[in-house]
Amino acid sequence: MADINRDEDTIEVADPPRFVFGERVVSRTTIRNDGTFNGKDIGDVLVKKGDIGYVVSIGTFLQQFYIYAVEFTDYGYRVGMRAKELMTLDNLPDDILAQLGDRASALKEL
Structure with missing residues (x-):
């Protein structure tokens, strides 16, 4: 039987920050105030x-x-988020950039 709390058992700080x-x-998800x-x-x-x-x-x-702590300049405030809730825009792997094609250069302009 799979452990449904597997993510909560992970110790992220054993590795460098993502x-x-x-x-x-x-943001990969909508974040609500807890x-x-x-x-x-x-x-x-x-x-x-x-x-x-x-x-x-x-x-x-x-x-x-x-x-x-992520600064969302459109809102003017910072929100604390976990790595699983985020995705990089600056350090995309080469294979992802290749898939994006012309859209990859548009990302750099954001």
Whole structure:
């Protein structure tokens, strides 16, 4: 039987962070306030899937996970996010860039 909490058992901090300071990232999911973001009600949308931000700091949570503080300039605030909620826009592998073709140059202009 598969362990449904397998992700929660992973110790990310045993490896280097997936993202670096200043890296452009895109949200892979919609992020709602879980009560830790001041000034917004619990359940309010903080970040929509596809929103672009910049990693401004890297911390840890429970000595297990990296938490990336991502500045979303369109909103004017920072949101703490896990690596699984983000995808890089600056360091895409060559095979992905090749698949994007002309759209890859458009990404650089964002």
